[in-house]
Amino acid sequence: MSNEIKVPTFPESVQEGTIATWHKQPGEAFARDEIIVDIETDKVVQEVPAPAAGVMKEILKGEGDTVTSNEVIALFNEGEAAADSSEPASPSAEPASAGGSDSGDNSDILAAPAAKKLAQEKGIDLAKVKGTGKGGRITKEDVAAHKDEPAAAPAPAAKPAPAAAKSSAPAVAVEGSGERIEKRVPMTRLRARIAERLLDATQTTAMLTTFNEVNMEPIMKLRSQYKDMFEKVHNGTRLGFMGFFVKAAVEALRRIPAVNASIDGNDIVYHGYQDIGVAVSTPKGLVVPVLRNTENMSLAAIENGIRDFGLRARDGKIGIEEMQGGTFTITNGGVFGSLLSTPILNPPQAAILGMHKIQERPMAVNGEVKILPMMYLALSYDHRLIDGKEAVSFLVAIKEMIEDPARILLEI
The missing domain is CATH 3.30.559.10 (Chloramphenicol acetyltransferase-like domain)
Structure with a gap:
């Protein structure tokens, strides 16, 4: 029988929150009171502990989704013995394969669901992305900011004709070539609330x-x-x-x-x-x-x-x-x-x-x-x-x- 993981009860002044980071993915084990998800409100980032030891079964609300008080956001199978199964889900071992984006999406890579999805869409190997999230977790922003090194494009080099190798060179991004980089990230709920309150203060007082x-x-x-x-x-x-x-x-x-x-x-x-x-x-x-x-x-x-x-x-x-x-x-x-x-x-x-x-x-x-x-x-x-x-x-x-x-x- 599956148990529910719910959003904590927010105070009256907080209407809703946003799933910030999942620390456990389906199939991963956790102990009682271990932090499994961070929920960002317009005031603080609230950590949600596991109500009991078990194994994550299904995540119902992904990172970036809006949630309300007491809403069910995940299901897990309860059981103290589940703590023993935490080893196989550990990211300590090297990935079995690093040859493409599909292999980089397996459970050996510690990455947020949104990061895995974006990596699959862009054809990026998660094994080559440096994670900046908690515990080295790869976030969506890490994937968006990742740039493959020139050596990561072996297809043109495999062609025997020298002319083909020369023609492929301009397609490789060279650092310092004048490329204008932009990074777009959604405003956090806390920052949005701060902006709202500051604007309100200047307009109503x-x-x-x-x-x-x-x-x-x-x-x-x-x-x-x-x-x-x-x-x-x-x-x-x-x-x-x-x-x-x-x-x-x-x-x-x-x-x-x-x-x-x-x-x-x-x-x-x-x-x-x-x-x-x-x-x-x-x-x-x-x-x-x-x-x-x-x-x-x-x-x-x-x-x-x-x-x-x-x-x-x-x-x-x-x-x-x-x-x-x-x-x-x-x-x-x-x-x-x-x-x-x-x-x-x-x-x-x-x-x-x-x-x-x-x-x-x-x-x-x-x-x-x-x-x-x-x-x-x-x-x-x-x-x-x-x-x-x-x-x-x-x-x-x-x-x-x-x-x-x-x-x-x-x-x-």
């Missing part, structure tokens, strides 16, 4: 940005003085700059509640808590996991949370629920070298703080010119809800607390 600059020298001296002790006391947690900005933002949000509010229809919703989203860059796009109740978090807890988000985001391990909500967002373009930018709002939030690169600049201090490590700060806000006075006051509060870190502790 009265977005405005105000700027200020902050002297980072006090925070840098404080960090240099206590970073080793901090790391030792807090079990390896490193002391960074982001924790200070989160703590400063919490206090500034308390002082100016409008920056921590949101618009819901004709109502203004004032939040009595500070859930701060931290923008994290991943290979698939920008995600914004949320630190909940930061008003109750220590500096070490904030730094731990941010580091955890960064590591799991790169591996695609952040859950959808971890990116829900949020009352305010902080993004740090400075880690990539950005000196100044205007961050785009993350609706329904009313404001977002942009940090930038720390740059030494000559500054006038008490009538003297000093070289100081300066950072530009940018606050983009929805002018429908936040007035200019409130936005500027918020940014000044951040500046004052960063330049005098004792204010963060004393909440003054």
Whole structure:
């Protein structure tokens, strides 16, 4: 009797997903809880584990297909003994034949179904295609980008007549011959959703940005003085700059509640808590996991949370629920070298703080010119809800607390 593999239940905010990668093919065995398929939603890539040990029988939804919550996407035969049959399906052995595209499509080649289909259509030997997918799996994009080497066209060379050999030479693609290569790939669901939300933010909000600059020298001296002790006391947690900005933002949000509010229809919703989203860059796009109740978090807890988000985001391990909500967002373009930018709002939030690169600049201090490590700060806000006075006051509060870190502790 066949068992079903189903799509996990998506949250209410996620309507559907796309099959990204199948890690098991028909006839291949797997253990319980082994990841067998990745499903990409507009928020994260969700890994689906095997509900029991068994052997894949049939894949009902291929890579690139759209799926919904609890939809059946594959069938498998359950059985603990099935784990023993995993060896024959292993790609560790060399392919039995590498003479053509048909032999490259057998189970010895670790390739996605879409990749096998495209290789068959193009007459490409999968044994000669380098896979860039998980575990060396050959993806459809790998096949599309593959170019046979000149030696891969033996037919003209087999002709005895020298003239025929010469006439075949122009048909061989020579690297550097001026060929203009283009690669077309479908936009990922996550990237499409990011584009949709960014466009929506610019079209439906009265977005405005105000700027200020902050002297980072006090925070840098404080960090240099206590970073080793901090790391030792807090079990390896490193002391960074982001924790200070989160703590400063919490206090500034308390002082100016409008920056921590949101618009819901004709109502203004004032939040009595500070859930701060931290923008994290991943290979698939920008995600914004949320630190909940930061008003109750220590500096070490904030730094731990941010580091955890960064590591799991790169591996695609952040859950959808971890990116829900949020009352305010902080993004740090400075880690990539950005000196100044205007961050785009993350609706329904009313404001977002942009940090930038720390740059030494000559500054006038008490009538003297000093070289100081300066950072530009940018606050983009929805002018429908936040007035200019409130936005500027918020940014000044951040500046004052960063330049005098004792204010963060004393909440003054």
